[in-house]
Amino acid sequence: MRDAGGQPEPLLAGRDLVKIFRGRPSKRYSLFRTKIRAVNDVTISIDAGKTVGIAGESGCGKTTLARLMVGALPPDDGQIYFRGRDVAKLRGEERKTYRAAVQAVFQDPRSAINPRLSVAASIAEPLVRQKDQTKADLGAAVDELLTAVGLEEGVRDNFPHQLSGGMLQRVAIAQALASDPKIIVLDEPVSALDVSIRAQIMNLLQDLRRDYGVSFFMISHDLATLRYLSDEVGVMYLGKLVEFGPAELVFDQPQHPYTAALLSAAPEIRRDSAAKGSQRIVLPGDMPSPEEPTQGGSFHSRCPLWQKLGRPSVCTDEDPALHSTGGRHRVACHFWDATPTTLLPTTTPSSDGHDVTEAAGPRLDPATGQDHAREDNWADGPW
Numbered sequence: 001m002r003d004a005g006g007q008p009e010p011l012l013a014g015r016d017l018v019k020i021f022r023g024r025p026s027k028r029y030s031l032f033r034t035k036i037r038a039v040n041d042v043t044i045s046i047d048a049g050k051t052v053g054i055a056g057e058s059g060c061g062k063t064t065l066a067r068l069m070v071g072a073l074p075p076d077d078g079q080i081y082f083r084g085r086d087v088a089k090l091r092g093e094e095r096k097t098y099r100a101a102v103q104a105v106f107q108d109p110r111s112a113i114n115p116r117l118s119v120a121a122s123i124a125e126p127l128v129r130q131k132d133q134t135k136a137d138l139g140a141a142v143d144e145l146l147t148a149v150g151l152e153e154g155v156r157d158n159f160p161h162q163l164s165g166g167m168l169q170r171v172a173i174a175q176a177l178a179s180d181p182k183i184i185v186l187d188e189p190v191s192a193l194d195v196s197i198r199a200q201i202m203n204l205l206q207d208l209r210r211d212y213g214v215s216f217f218m219i220s221h222d223l224a225t226l227r228y229l230s231d232e233v234g235v236m237y238l239g240k241l242v243e244f245g246p247a248e249l250v251f252d253q254p255q256h257p258y259t260a261a262l263l264s265a266a267p268e269i270r271r272d273s274a275a276k277g278s279q280r281i282v283l284p285g286d287m288p289s290p291e292e293p294t295q296g297g298s299f300h301s302r303c304p305l306w307q308k309l310g311r312p313s314v315c316t317d318e319d320p321a322l323h324s325t326g327g328r329h330r331v332a333c334h335f336w337d338a339t340p341t342t343l344l345p346t347t348t349p350s351s352d353g354h355d356v357t358e359a360a361g362p363r364l365d366p367a368t369g370q371d372h373a374r375e376d377n378w379a380d381g382p383w
Ligand SMILES: Nc1ncnc2c1ncn2[C@@H]1O[C@H](COP(=O)(O)OP(=O)(O)OP(=O)(O)O)[C@@H](O)[C@H]1O
Pocket: 021, 022, 023, 036, 037, 038, 056, 057, 058, 059, 060, 061, 062, 063, 064, 065, 221, 290
C-alpha cells in the first residue's frame, strides 16, 4: 500500500498519540485525580523489515508507547495505522490479521507465558488459533520454531518453572513468531537477563530479522542494545519524542541536548571520532513528574544549551515541535543546529583509550556480552 505521495506506507505507525492515566487524588479536591500524560502527542512509524528503537530514562513513557503500538492499550487521542489502515476501524478478518501481524515480547517472560502449559503447548497455541492442523503438522511447526530460537527439542515437554530466564525469553519469542508476525514490539527484552544471555538473545533477534524479514519496535533503556539492533532511534522525554532519526545520526551526531547528555554517559557506543574523550554532560535535577505538566517548554530547567544561550524566553514559552533537520532526522529544539558543537566538547582524553571509530563489531560475544571492539559495552545511561 502507498500513501498519497506514492511512498510505501509504513508497516506500523502512530500519529499524534496521547495516553493519559489517572494519577493520585488531587490535593485540593479529593474526588478528583491528577492526570498523568504518559504519552504526549507522539508520531512515529516503522517501515517493513526495519528495527526502530526507543530510548529514554525511567518513566518517560516508553512502555506506554509500546503498549499503544501493539494495541494493548487504546490511545486517548491519535491513531495507530497498520499498513496505512486505521486499526480502530478494522473489523472481522482484517482485525484478526492485524492482531496476528503485530506481536509483543516483554521484559519478564514469566509473566507472559502460561505456567500451566508445556513449552510445546505454549508455542502451539497461536498455531492452533490460526488454522486446523494435524497433530503431526503442529508438532513439526513447533519443532521448527524451537530450532529457529535456538532451543533443543528436549525442552518441548518442559514447563516454564523448569527453564532459565534466557530460555523462557526464547520461548516467548517463538510464541510471537508462531503467529507469523510482520512486526514484534519488544519492551526491554534483554534487560532482565544475565549479560552473556543478553548477547545471545540480541544475536538471535538479528538472525530472526534476517531470516523472517520481521520488523522490530524495541524499547530499551540500554543505549548499547539500541545501537546494536536499531536502524532508526527515537529518544523520549516526559512523554514526548525529542529526537528521531537514522541510528547513526542520532548516536553520532545528536542534535537535541537531552540526547547529547544521554550519549555523553556512554561515549564508547559512539562510532565517530569526535566521541573520543568527550566529556560527560550532567543534567541538573530529575525529569519532572508527568503529573505536573509545565507551561511551555518542558526541558528548559535542565537544558545546558538553554543556559549557554542566555536563557532565551522562546524555550520557556513554547514546547518545540519536531523539526526536520534533513531526511528523516527530526529534533524538538528551537536551537537544534547549535547542539552538537556547543554541547559535545572533546577536551578530556577517554580514560580507557579505546579507538571508538573501530568500535562496531557485527556480533556480540556471547561469552562476555560485549561488542568485540570494546571492553565496557554495557555502561548504563545516566538514569
Ligand atoms: N497503568 C498506569 N496507571 C497510572 N500511571 C501509569 C500507568 N502506567 C504507567 N503510568 C505512568 O506513566 C508514566 C510513563 O510510564 P511508562 O511505564 O510508560 O515509562 P517507561 O519509560 O516505560 O519507564 P521504565 O523505563 O521505568 O520502564 C510514568 O509516570 C508511570 O508512572
